[in-house]
Amino acid sequence: MKPICLSVLFFWLLLSLHAQTFSILEQNPSSIRWNQLQTPHFRIIYPRGLDSIAQYTANLLQTNYVSVSHTLGKQPRKLSVVLQNQTTISNGFVTMFPRHSEFFTTPPQDPTLAGTNNWLGLLSVHEFRHVVQYDKMLTGFTKGAYWIFGNNALGVISLTVPNWFWEGDAVSTETALTSGGRGRIPRFDLEFRTRLLTGSEFSYSKATCRSYKDYIPNHYVSGYFLSSYLRRHHEGDAWGKILTRHYKFPLEPFSFSGAIRKETGMKVEQLYHEAAKELAGLWRNQLNQLNETQATLLPTARNKVMTNYEFPQYLDNTTIICRKSGIGDIETYVSLKKSENGKAVEEKLFTPGIVEFTSHASNPSNGMLSVADNKIVWTEHGFDPRWNMRDYAVIKLYDLSSQKIRRITRRTKLFAPSLSPDGKTILAVEYTAQNQSSLQLLDTQTGQIVQTDLSQWLNEGFNASGHPLFQLPRFSSDGNYITSVILQGNGKNIVLFDLKDKTKQSFPFGDENVSHPVKHGEYIYYNSPFTGIDNIYALHAPTGKKYQVTSRKFGAYNATISPDGKEIAFNDFTPDGFRIATMPNDPSSWKPLEELPNRTVSFYRPLLLQEGEKNLLKMTSHDSYTIKPYSKLANLINPYSWGPVVNSTGSDFFVGISSQDILSTTAIQTGIGYDANQQTASYIGNISYQGLYPVLDLNVSSGSRSGTGYIDNQTKGTDVWRETSVSGGVRLPFTLTHSRFRESLILSAYSDYTQVNDYDLRRGPDEQGNGTLYDMRYGLQYSRLHKQALRDVFPKWGQTLTSQYRHTLPGSDFVGDQYTIQGGLFFPGFAKHHGFLLRGNFKYENVNNKPQNYWFASPTLYVRGQDYYYYSTYYAGVYADYRFPIFYPDWAVGRWLYIQRIKGNLFADYGRLSTGDTSLDLTSIGIDISANFNFMRLLPQLELGFRTVYRPNSGDVIVQPLVIDIGF
Incomplete structure (x- = not known):
C-alpha cells in the first residue's frame, strides 16, 4: 500500500466519529455538586x-x-x-x-x-x-x-x-x-x-x-x-x-x-x-x-486451553473450593474433592455475577472468596440503575446445603469479605466516597454492619496516619484473630488483631509487596516477592521470625490451611494456568529468610x-x-473536534463542530452537511442533555433535497425541494444487572416534525406532496445476556426484546401508523462455544390506500438476501442462526494481516408480507463465513466475511460481502 x-x-476512519445518535454517556448522579x-x-x-x-x-x-x-x-x-x-x-x-x-x-x-x-x-x-x-x-x-x-x-x-x-x-x-x-x-x-x-x-x-x-x-x-x-x-x-x-x-x-x-x-x-x-x-x-519445594497438583477436569483454578479454600480436609476461569470459561466456583484413589473430582457449584473491579482483564484479588460453616462469600459488582459512574461492591453468599445464592448487602462498598469460622460474622474492608478505609464486621443473616466496641477498636489509631488502606483481611482459623495488610505512607504492614486480649501487633514490610495474610496456629502465612519470585512465606507471630514456605519456580500464592492443620493448599502457576497444589504443613522444612538468596531481576x-x-x-x-x-452550566460548551467528515460511502460530507463537556452531561454536534448524490446542502444540529434522570435529545436539520421521478406516473422530471425536520424526545436508560446476566432496559418517546416545501414530483394528481408530517414514536429495548468467555460466539443464554409504536398526530398532512416488535432467544449449541439464536418479529402498518398515506421506515429484521418490500400492511418473520467457531489459525500474512479466528453461521429465514387478500412468502437459507483479524498488526480487531444465500422463491444463489465489525 x-x-x-x-x-x-x-x-475514511474519521467517519466513525461523526455521531448520528449520541450514546448514553457515563454519568454521575445529578445531585452531586462540584468544586x-x-x-x-x-x-x-x-x-x-x-x-x-x-x-x-x-x-x-x-x-x-x-x-x-x-x-x-x-x-x-x-x-x-x-x-x-x-x-x-x-x-x-x-x-x-x-x-x-x-x-x-x-x-x-x-x-x-x-x-x-x-x-x-x-x-x-x-x-x-x-x-x-x-x-x-x-x-x-x-x-x-x-x-x-x-x-x-x-x-x-x-x-x-x-x-x-x-x-x-x-x-x-x-x-x-x-x-x-x-x-x-x-x-x-x-x-x-x-x-x-x-x-x-x-x-x-x-x-x-x-x-x-x-x-x-x-x-x-x-x-x-x-x-x-x-x-x-x-x-x-x-x-x-x-x-x-x-x-x-x-x-x-x-x-x-x-x-x-x-x-x-x-x-x-x-x-x-x-x-x-x-x-x-x-x-x-x-x-x-533453585531448590524447588515438592507439591502435589490436584487433578482437574480436562481443559484444552489455559484454565485457572484460583483462591483455594478448604471446606473440609478432603474438599477444596476455588474459582475456575480461562479463555474458554467464564468465572465459576467449583469444588475439587479428593477421592480414595487420590484423584480429585471436579464439581461445578455456581456462576457468580460480575466480580471484576478494575478495567484490566487479569485482576487476581477480586476473585477472592471465603469458606466456612458450609457457606461461601465473595464480592460482586453492584450497579446503579441510571448513573453509570455510581456503582457498588456488594457481598453475596452461597449456601452449600440449600444450593442457593443470597445477596447479603445492597448499595455498599465492601471488599474482600472473610467469614468467621462459625459463619455468623463477615469481616470486610469498607471504602467510602470520602476515601476512608476501615474494617467492618457484618451479621451474616441480616447483612447489617455490627456497631460494637470491637468494630470501633479495629480501626482505632489508623485514620490519623494519612488515609491507610486495609487490604485482604482474614479471620484466623480459630476465629480469635484477624490479619490484614495495611498500606500507608511508610509502605506495607501486616497487622495482627488479637480479638480476645484487644491488642494489635504491626509487622513492617516497607516496599515488600506482601499480600493475602492468613493466621493458623502461631504463624501468619502470606504472599511475598522477597527473592524475586512470588512465593508463600510464614511469619512466626510470637518472635517475628520469617520463613519461606514454598519455593516454586514460577509463582505460588494464596495459602490456606486444612482444618486438621496438616496440609497447605495454594495456587501454583504452571504453563497451563493456575492449579491448586498441596503440600505438608511442616515448619521444620521451611527456610529462614536470612538464608535466602536475592534472585530479583531488575530489568528496569x-x-x-x-x-x-x-x-x-x-x-x-x-x-x-x-x-x-x-458550574456545569458555565462549562456546558466544550468543542473538541471540528472540520470536515466524510461518511463510509463518500456520499455525505459534513463540516461542523462536536462538543462535549468534561462531566459528560451534554453532547452537541452542529454544522453543514452536503449530500453528493443529491448535490444538496443542509444545516444539521444535534444535542443530547444527559444530566437529568431522563436523557433529553433534540435533532434539527434544514436544507434542500433533490430527486428524479415520474410526474403523474408519466413524465420524467427532476425537482429540488426544501425539507426541515425537528425531532425531540426523552430516553430512560436502566442498568438492571444483578447476576451472571447483563441486563438493561431503555424506554424512549420522541416527537418528530417534518416540513416539505416546493415538492413537485407527485406520482398522481391526488398524491400528497408538500405538507407537514407530525408523528410520535415510542420505543422499548430490553436485553438480558449471559456473561461470555473470550471464545464464545454467542451468549450461552439470553433474551432480547425491541418494540416501537409510531403514529402521525392530528394536524399532520400525512397519515399513518406503524407497530413493530422483535424478540430474540439465545441457547447453547451442540458443542462448547457454539450457539443458537432464534429471532422473530412482527410489523403492522395502517394502510388505507389514501393519497396522504405515509410509510414509516421499518426498524426490524428482514429475510436475508431478499428484496425489501415496504408497501405491506403486515409482516411477520422468523430467523434461526447457528453460529460456531471453525478454527483458530493465528496466521500472519506478512505484516499486513493477522487472522485469529474463522467463524461460520448457518441461517434460515422465513417472512410473510400481506395486504388485504394478497400475501407473499419469502424464504432464504445460507451460510456466513467470516474472519476475525488485525490489519497492519494494529490492535482493533476487525471482522469481515461473505454470505452465500439460496433463495427458494427464485431458485438462485447470491453471494454478498459482510462487514460485521470494523473496530469502532
Whole structure:
C-alpha cells in the first residue's frame, strides 16, 4: 500500500466519529455538586467534600509535571482532571473526546496493580504519561491534521501506534519514577515469564494482537518489556525521537516500525525477539540452583486451553473450593474433592455475577472468596440503575446445603469479605466516597454492619496516619484473630488483631509487596516477592521470625490451611494456568529468610539511572490552591473536534463542530452537511442533555433535497425541494444487572416534525406532496445476556426484546401508523462455544390506500438476501442462526494481516408480507463465513466475511460481502 492509500484510510476512519445518535454517556448522579482548583498546569474538578484529596492530587501532578514529561521531550498543555469517587472501579484514563483525564479514587485490593504505591500517586504518574504521549502527536503532519480536524484526527492517528507502546511506556515510567510500579512486581509478568522459560515464545504478531487459541499476556506486559528493552540499550529520550520521526507522516505504512529502525537499527519484530531473548536469559539465570519445594497438583477436569483454578479454600480436609476461569470459561466456583484413589473430582457449584473491579482483564484479588460453616462469600459488582459512574461492591453468599445464592448487602462498598469460622460474622474492608478505609464486621443473616466496641477498636489509631488502606483481611482459623495488610505512607504492614486480649501487633514490610495474610496456629502465612519470585512465606507471630514456605519456580500464592492443620493448599502457576497444589504443613522444612538468596531481576534498573533515581511520590509538594465552585452550566460548551467528515460511502460530507463537556452531561454536534448524490446542502444540529434522570435529545436539520421521478406516473422530471425536520424526545436508560446476566432496559418517546416545501414530483394528481408530517414514536429495548468467555460466539443464554409504536398526530398532512416488535432467544449449541439464536418479529402498518398515506421506515429484521418490500400492511418473520467457531489459525500474512479466528453461521429465514387478500412468502437459507483479524498488526480487531444465500422463491444463489465489525 502506498502512502496515499493509507491517507484515504485515515479520512475514511474519521467517519466513525461523526455521531448520528449520541450514546448514553457515563454519568454521575445529578445531585452531586462540584468544586475545582487550578494549578499552573492542571485543573482538578471533584465532588464537594473531597477537598483534601483534590489538593493532594493537584500537588502530585504538579510535582510530576517536568519529570514525567522529560524523556519524551514534550511538556503538555493544561489539562482538566476529574476525580470520580462514586465508583468502586479502580481505574484511570485519558481521553481526547473531549481532552481530559479521570482518576477513579477507590484503590484496588489487588496487590499486583498498585504494589506498594499510593493509588492516586500511581495514577498521577501513569495517566499523566499518557497525556504527554498524546500531546507528543502535535508535531509534523499530525499537528496540521489536528488544526483541520481537531481531536478526531489525533484519535485516528493514535491507531498507527500499537497499543503496547501506549501502556508499556506508561508502565515503564511508573516503574522508573516510583518505588512500586508494576515492572517491579513478579505477578505482573508471570504468564509472559513462564511462556519464555518453557520455550514457547510467540511471534510478534501473536504476542501483540492476541489470540483465541492461546492465552496471551495483555499489552501492558508486552509493552513494558519492549519499551524498557529499547531504553536499556539506548538513551532515555529514544522513544521521544522515534515518535518525532513517526508523526512527521504517520500515515505511511509501518511508519512506527520504520522510525524504530532508523533510531535503533532494528525493526519492531527484531526488537521483540531481542527483548524476549534477553529476558529469557535473565529469567533462566534467576532459576539457577533453585531448590524447588515438592507439591502435589490436584487433578482437574480436562481443559484444552489455559484454565485457572484460583483462591483455594478448604471446606473440609478432603474438599477444596476455588474459582475456575480461562479463555474458554467464564468465572465459576467449583469444588475439587479428593477421592480414595487420590484423584480429585471436579464439581461445578455456581456462576457468580460480575466480580471484576478494575478495567484490566487479569485482576487476581477480586476473585477472592471465603469458606466456612458450609457457606461461601465473595464480592460482586453492584450497579446503579441510571448513573453509570455510581456503582457498588456488594457481598453475596452461597449456601452449600440449600444450593442457593443470597445477596447479603445492597448499595455498599465492601471488599474482600472473610467469614468467621462459625459463619455468623463477615469481616470486610469498607471504602467510602470520602476515601476512608476501615474494617467492618457484618451479621451474616441480616447483612447489617455490627456497631460494637470491637468494630470501633479495629480501626482505632489508623485514620490519623494519612488515609491507610486495609487490604485482604482474614479471620484466623480459630476465629480469635484477624490479619490484614495495611498500606500507608511508610509502605506495607501486616497487622495482627488479637480479638480476645484487644491488642494489635504491626509487622513492617516497607516496599515488600506482601499480600493475602492468613493466621493458623502461631504463624501468619502470606504472599511475598522477597527473592524475586512470588512465593508463600510464614511469619512466626510470637518472635517475628520469617520463613519461606514454598519455593516454586514460577509463582505460588494464596495459602490456606486444612482444618486438621496438616496440609497447605495454594495456587501454583504452571504453563497451563493456575492449579491448586498441596503440600505438608511442616515448619521444620521451611527456610529462614536470612538464608535466602536475592534472585530479583531488575530489568528496569537502567531506566532508574536515566531518570536520576527519583521517587516522585516522596517528593510531593504541599502547596494550597484556591477552591472554587465548578458550574456545569458555565462549562456546558466544550468543542473538541471540528472540520470536515466524510461518511463510509463518500456520499455525505459534513463540516461542523462536536462538543462535549468534561462531566459528560451534554453532547452537541452542529454544522453543514452536503449530500453528493443529491448535490444538496443542509444545516444539521444535534444535542443530547444527559444530566437529568431522563436523557433529553433534540435533532434539527434544514436544507434542500433533490430527486428524479415520474410526474403523474408519466413524465420524467427532476425537482429540488426544501425539507426541515425537528425531532425531540426523552430516553430512560436502566442498568438492571444483578447476576451472571447483563441486563438493561431503555424506554424512549420522541416527537418528530417534518416540513416539505416546493415538492413537485407527485406520482398522481391526488398524491400528497408538500405538507407537514407530525408523528410520535415510542420505543422499548430490553436485553438480558449471559456473561461470555473470550471464545464464545454467542451468549450461552439470553433474551432480547425491541418494540416501537409510531403514529402521525392530528394536524399532520400525512397519515399513518406503524407497530413493530422483535424478540430474540439465545441457547447453547451442540458443542462448547457454539450457539443458537432464534429471532422473530412482527410489523403492522395502517394502510388505507389514501393519497396522504405515509410509510414509516421499518426498524426490524428482514429475510436475508431478499428484496425489501415496504408497501405491506403486515409482516411477520422468523430467523434461526447457528453460529460456531471453525478454527483458530493465528496466521500472519506478512505484516499486513493477522487472522485469529474463522467463524461460520448457518441461517434460515422465513417472512410473510400481506395486504388485504394478497400475501407473499419469502424464504432464504445460507451460510456466513467470516474472519476475525488485525490489519497492519494494529490492535482493533476487525471482522469481515461473505454470505452465500439460496433463495427458494427464485431458485438462485447470491453471494454478498459482510462487514460485521470494523473496530469502532
